[in-house]
Amino acid sequence: MPDTEVEDLLRRLAPQVLGAVVRRYGHFDTAEDAAQEALLAAATRWPRDGVPDNPRGWLITVASRRLTDLLRGEQARRRREDTVARWAPLEPSPAPAAGRTPSGTDDTLILLFMCCHPSLSPASQIALTLRAVGGLTTAEIARAFLVPEATMTRRISRAKQRVKESGIPFGMPRHPEHAERLGAVLHVLYLIFNEGYASTSGPDLQRGELAAEAIRLARMVHRMLPGDGEVAGLLALMLLTDARRPARTAPDGGLVPMAEQDRSLWNAAYIAEGVALITEALPQGAPGPYQLQAAIAAVHDEAPSAEATDWPQIAALYELLLRMSGNPVVALNHAVAVAMAQGPQAGLDLVAKLQHDERIAGDHRLHAVRAHLLEMAGDRAAARHSYQEAALRTTSLPQQRYLHARAARLADDH
Template identity: 50%
Template sequence: MSCAASVEAVFREERGRLLASLVHRFGDLDLAEEVTSEAIEAALVHWPADGVPARPGAWLLTTARRKAVDRLRRDQAYAARLAVLQVEAERAGHAPPADVEGELPDERLQLFFTCAHPALGAEDRGALTLRCLAGLSTPEVARAFLVPPATMAQRIVRAKRKIREARIPFRVPGRDELPERLPGVLQVLYSIFTEGYAASSGPHLQRIGPAEEAIRLARILHGLLPAERETAGLLALMLLVHARRGARTGPDGGIVLMDDQDRGRWDRAMIEEGARLVVTALDGGPPGPYGVQAAIAALHDEADTVAATDWPQIVALYDVLRVLAPSPVVALNRAVAVAMRDGPEAGLALLDELAGEPRLRAYGPYATARADLLGRLGRRAEARSAWLEALASAGTEPERELVRRRLREEGLGTSGSDA
């Protein structure tokens, strides 16, 4: 591996830990990011000549700390802050050393909760998490959320300003606060994952990069909070869903429905890992929403075919989920499962009960589910109307092409002028 590749590997693995340690030490996210970048640049200069150090993370932290202290001493605007930090460290009896002798401390849990603080906007939380904990550049974060880099840069600056001005603390919530705060962190990671697994817009159905980055971050969070069953549930859900990625699209990028997927292409190692985590998520107390969703995903993954899937158990799990996390999407998914268990007429009746739900009005999967059930019942004119609604609300080109294909296959045409 080249030196540049070694630096890149260390940077990717250690950046979040390095940044968290620096924010903890200096209390300034901008400063921490700047000196982190400078430490990486220094590594690119020194490591080719001296070799990659035995503890590269500790080397980077020592270098970054020195650069931060030098900058603070030169900048009078930061002088008072540095003095306060030094006094506080001395009072605590653990003034930070000039060099780091052991392993790089892992203070990323604090950074997770800072980036996902409820005082920040929902979009800002995901952007900041990818920027700080995943180590993505601003253009990379922009691509993950399908927005222009300039827009994402403004979003990240806004989030940092909010942290600074609102004096959002860099700390792990106490045990009494954790049940209230942890779901926000999990939701940020799940939002990143879903944007990668099922893109909201664009030419592709899925974008593997954001989905895999969310899984990597979920692994880190689960390692930091091993006793929290919902962190296990979220990681399980991501793994069990992502295990199907290779079979979800064809060679042309078109959607392959689950009934037609080659299940031999599903990632069995990932499914087995996810199934083990489901046990962890559901063991030892009342289930959480992510644990229940993971259990549903496991039932899908363990079945040999769609017809052989344990639909009664899936409906029962959706009944639990409706109580834990009621939403129109949960009701929609339950209706589809009821259709598989009891027949299309039973499922359609439940979908029709949701017709007035505003959040489903332009939601493509709702129109698609109705169109499919109407077609199975032989109600062709209504099915065609529902397919055209699905076409209008589809967010990605593969979704639109799927609807056009279904219209052609069922002899329903593709436009208002088709017979």
């Protein structure tokens, strides 16, 4: 199996392995260390020796043995044989054939709710779950939160220590606890999906395995809470957004903006499912942010062409979103919608206000939007400069190539 396929397999199995080890032995922080060592061993051996018949079982066995070593080391250091004996059996039991508990609940979903325990701050819940369940690196999580990597490293370490000290049992929370953890769970899935749909770094524009995992987990949560409008809204948003993924990449791997995409390549089944979900959810009460974002995605997906898009409706939906949150990315998207509905100068006026918001002022997306609107307004020199500024600020290689190409085209036309 090629290295890339092994890497994809390990990413899918990582949360299942961690969940199984935590369920069996407890001690989240030590279990994660053991699981990471098992994944590292697999990444080294499998490309050379071949993938075992039961890769998940192999990983769980290796992680369990490593955990045993870690617990025995802890025993030697602390000289507390009775405490260590209560932690877990020192010999691993046979690995189950599938990633489910005896009750049929997926270990990954249990791990998801465990990481979103109310003893953790919301930021720690999200960061820890992205690390343990989403398989994102600390650097990727830091970019998602717009904070330095060192800050995120400390945050994740503190969260792991807090889980250890809390003695949280591995299992699904009781029904009354679902609601208090649900907001963090949905935010986590949203960030995992976004990293999969538009990678923040690396050679690829998108990481399909992350987007697919986020959709899988969102489906599971929706089955648990079928009457929750925001759960339905998030799943609809993911489906309606991911439906466009086949058309976002050119044969050479380059980015294709939505206005230039071949809409016949869009996933019609995902669009139909997403539209049905949001159509059913919206009339049930005051819509939340995920439902509004899903409604925006539905307007895009149902338009037969870019020119036929109902931009006034999209702008109105973004205005509702802005009333709920001061998120600068929402404000930036609102500026684009206003520009498309009322003209580029109206959008540029809104973008100018965001240039003083330190949360997004240095983000490549603000400069890319400004470049696009300047190009629409006919100011090619300023647009070219903004495209170049945006390219300097993104760590995604496909986005860099796209932005440099836009800047070069303006120079050639000039």
